[in-house]
Amino acid sequence: MMNIYFLSLLLSLSFLVTTFELVRRQKLKEQYSLLWITFSITMLVVSLNVTFVEKIAQWMGVKYAPAILFLFGLLFCFAIMLHMTIVITKLSHQVLRLAQELTMMKESKSSHE
Amino acid sequence: MIAGKKLIIVPAYNEENSIGAVIQDIYAHVDDVDVLVIDDGSTDRTAENARFHGAKVLTMPFNVGIGGGMQTGYRFALKHGYDVAVQMDADGQHCARELPKLFEQIEQYDLVIGSRYLEETAYRSTMMRRIGMIFFTGLLRIVLGQQFTDTTSGFRAANRKVIGLYADYYPMDYPEVESIVYLKRNGCRITEVKTEMRARQAGRSSITPIKSIYYMIKVTLSVIMCAARLKEVKPR
Secondary structure, three states, X not given: OOOHHHHHHHHHXXXXXXXXXXXXXXOOOHHHXXXXXXXXXXXXXXHHOHXXXXXXXXXXXXXXXXXXXXXXXXXHHHHHHHHHHHHHHHHHHHHHHHHHHHHHHHHHHHHHO | OOOXXXXXXXXXXXXXXXXXXXXXXXXXXXXXXXXEEEEOOOOOOHHHHHHHOOOEEEEOOOOOHHHHHHHHXXXXXXXXXXXXXXXXXXXXXXXXXXXXXXXXXXXXXXXXXXXXXXXXXXXXXXXXXXXXXXXXXXXXXXXXXXXXXXXXOOOEXXXXXXXHHHHHOOOOOOHHHHHHHHHHHOOOOEEEEEOOEOOOOOOOOOOOHHHHHHHHXXXXXXXXXHHHOOOOOOOO
16 A cells, blocks of 8 residues: 555655665765764654654644654754755855965965065 | 054955055055955956055955955964054055054054044945944944944954954954954954045945845844854854
8 A cells, every 4th residue: 555654664765775875885975974864764763653653643733644754854854954054154164264275375386486 | 653564455356446546555655564465356457456566466266255355364464474464445445544543553452443433534425324334333332332433444453463363263244343243252452543534436335235234134143143152162
């Protein structure tokens, strides 16, 4: 039977495999893969354990239990986007410092010639 | 006037029409200074014109924005052991004949800001600019407890202590207001002196009316963040 839990299971599994493969091929750094791996495993556990999802749904007063899956997914997206902007901030600091050092080195080189 | 090595930092982005006059003006009024033009990835003849008029020129590999360019100047000043670094605009609005006033005060203070508004000067500005000025003056009075009349003035002299601090950290965009808060948080003594300023000679202001709302919000946020940041939070 094709329901949201089964689809979610398939997607999380393929996600996990893709992440592993990307890290193995060095297309993705281990440190950035950690969030993805955590996400895949969480989704895997959540989709396998239907009663767990239904229990949370009941506890939170959510009428449609699979909506919990979307909530998990959405929260994770926010987390990874925050993580990405932190990485970008760090990178832009580093790029600026590199540009400054390079500029000064070019100058001292040309003034010695 | 203070003895020692002095550097005038002039950040410039596509200012080929005014940069020559600015450098001439500096050399005409003070003779014991080095002029450093930070060419922030200009696409015109800014660098050539500056070199032609006897300035040292650092050309950034790409446009890094006013903050990144200015910081390059301070890092240069630190590396080459300058005692005083003055920042001056490339559009000609700051008068070099006011430089001795800044040098005079830098003996007692860590940062000296040239102010258009300390006393009545000939400088006239737009309504929007006035409102911004009043707002930032009020904001800094609340945050720092010190009255600054011209918070966005880019005409400033810094001593060794400030050169070191700015080499470490300098706000990246719209840096003027936040850079005052940063220094006060690090225990610097700051004063203002009255300086005449001209209306810009060439080029146009980087702040358009559309940007000014973003400017106010961004700078306010930066000021609050900077004030909330403990000294121990070291920028990378």
